[in-house]
Amino acid sequence: MVDAAAPPPPDDRDALAGELALGLLTGPERAQALRLQLADPGFADLVAAWERRLAPLHLDFAGQVAPPEAWTAISMRLDGEGQADGLVRRLKLWRGGAILSGAIAASLAFILLFRAPAPPPTATPQIVQVPAPPAQMAVAQMTGQGSDMLVAARYDATTAQLNLRAENVPQGDLAPELWLIPADGKPRSLGLISANGTTRLAVPRALRIMLDDGVTMAITMEPAASAPHAAPSSAPVAVGKITIL
Amino acid sequence: MSEADPATAADSARNHLVAALHDVARRDRAALRRVYDLTSAKLFGICLRISNDRAAAEDILQDVYIKIWNRAGRFDASRASPITWLCAIARNAAIDWQRASGRVATAPEDAALAIADERLRADESIEEMQETGRIHHCIDALDERAGTAIRAAFFDGLTYADLAERMNVPLGTMKSWIRRGLQRLKGCLEDG
Structure with a gap:
């Protein structure tokens, strides 16, 4: 097992990098190695070196003619990105990340489900020294x-x-991942959520300030083992906007 | 000279692919189609080999070209061969799918020995063929069981657990075979 608290010694790090590059790891070991790759540039370099060593083997994979409809499907997914009607334009905020599929262009319908509790009494005007979420509650x-x-x-x-x-949530091999898409259009992962039932997530400090009125939240279906991801790999299956209460 | 020099043909294929990727980075749809025409058979072969599921391989292939569309700007021709860069995207996508699906790979025992047909190899440069030859030479120099396991992991996407079961040894034994094998492989490639 990889222990996050105690970084592995150099030889083990290189072995782990090779194991990750070769694809031997599964479950928590794989997730942990992927996190290390994201967080530790030295380890990422070791993985890249192993990828380079193994790269020539790719040439030995035998080709298989792809089904003719494959290009059509890819082309349609790219078309989704090019549409410019109102709903889709908002989803074009997914720049640098996912491509919107026309087929599952998710609606931006917003329904208020939660009632705001009575705001806590604030006695005197407060001096806000750091940017803070503009309200107590957002939905x-x-x-x-x-x-x-x-x-x-x-x-x-x-x-x-x-x-x-x-x-x-659609059943399948992938897990729902929650994204926050602020005005800069770059999705930030808030992590995986439970496909059915409730999930409680602690929002990292850097992302709290982005939870603002009108900001888009979305769900994409992603491989669970490698989450959270730097960017979505597929079109959103559900989208909504934040309302500050 | 009616017949093109193979080395020149390979260089030209490589340059063509590099140029197409460069255009894809500038959001040129026609360029993505050129990349697709040049590489879809190879990449679909990878998706199919690792997923071992035709429908899944088609889905993975779509994701692969969407990734290529988004990542083409990160391709650096001075650091990587365009075809192996593309193949790595396909292999990683297929492995992500397989790990997420929780499926046990069921590729046939001898699948690791299947090699690309000659027609598809025609575009490889002499340098690429030499590199492929060298890594095979180094894998062949390993303990046979380690070499078999490393090839099965690479070509069939087998995990430690799959390999231990397939080769009927405890997980710890498989790990030590492969870790030792990788260390020796690295040494051999560095000596080469």
């Missing part, structure tokens, strides 16, 4: 179009906790 309802998928999110600024409730 978002992410819905999928043409599916019953529903993910309701409620953020409580006093605890920096995001509570989510998911229903009717």
Whole structure:
């Protein structure tokens, strides 16, 4: 097992890099090695060196003619990106990341599910020294179009906790990953959520400030083992916007 | 001279692919189609070999070209061969799929020995063929069981657990074979 608290000695690090590059690891070991690759440039270099060593083997894979409809499907996914109607334009915020699939262009419908609690009494005007979330409570309802998928999110600024409730998430090999897409259009992962039922996530400090009115939240289906990801790899299955209460 | 010099043909294929990737980075759809025409058979072969599931391989292939569309700007021709860069995207996508699906690879025992057909190899440069030859030479020099396991991991996407089961040894034994094998492989490639 890889222990995050005690970095492996140099030889073990190189062995781990080789194991990751070769694809031998699974489950928590793989997830941990992938996290190390993201967090530790030295380890990332070791992995890259192993990828370079093994690269010539790729030439030995035998080719197979791809099915003729494959290009059509790819082309349609790229078309989704090119559309410019109102809903899709918002989703074009997914620059540098996912391509929107026209087929599952998720709706931006917003339904208020949670009622705001009474605001806590604040006696006197306070001096805010650091940028803070502009309200105590924010909600978002992410819905999928043409599916019953529903993910309701409620953020409580006093605890920096995001509570989510998911229903009717597509079943399959992939897991739902939650993204925050602020005005710069770059999706930030908030991590995986439970495909059914509730999830409670602690929102990292750097992302709290981005939880603002009108900011987009979205769900994509991603490989669980390598989450959280730097960018989504597929189109969102559900999208909604944050409303500050 | 009616017949093109193979080395020149390979260089020209490589340059063509590098140029197409460069255009893809500038969001040129026609260039992505050129990349697709040049590489889809190879990349679909990788997706199919590792996923061992035709429908899944088609889905993975779509994801692979969307990734290529998004990542082409990061390709650096001075650091990587375009075809192996593309192959690595396909292999990693297929392995991600396999790990996420929790499936046990079921490739046939001798699949690791299957090699690309000659027609598809025609575009390889002499340098690429030499590099491939050298890594095979180094793998052949390992303990036979380690070499078999490393090839099966690479070509079939087998995990430690799959390999231990396939070769009927405890997981710890498999790990030590492969770790030792990788260390020796590294030494051999550095000596080469």
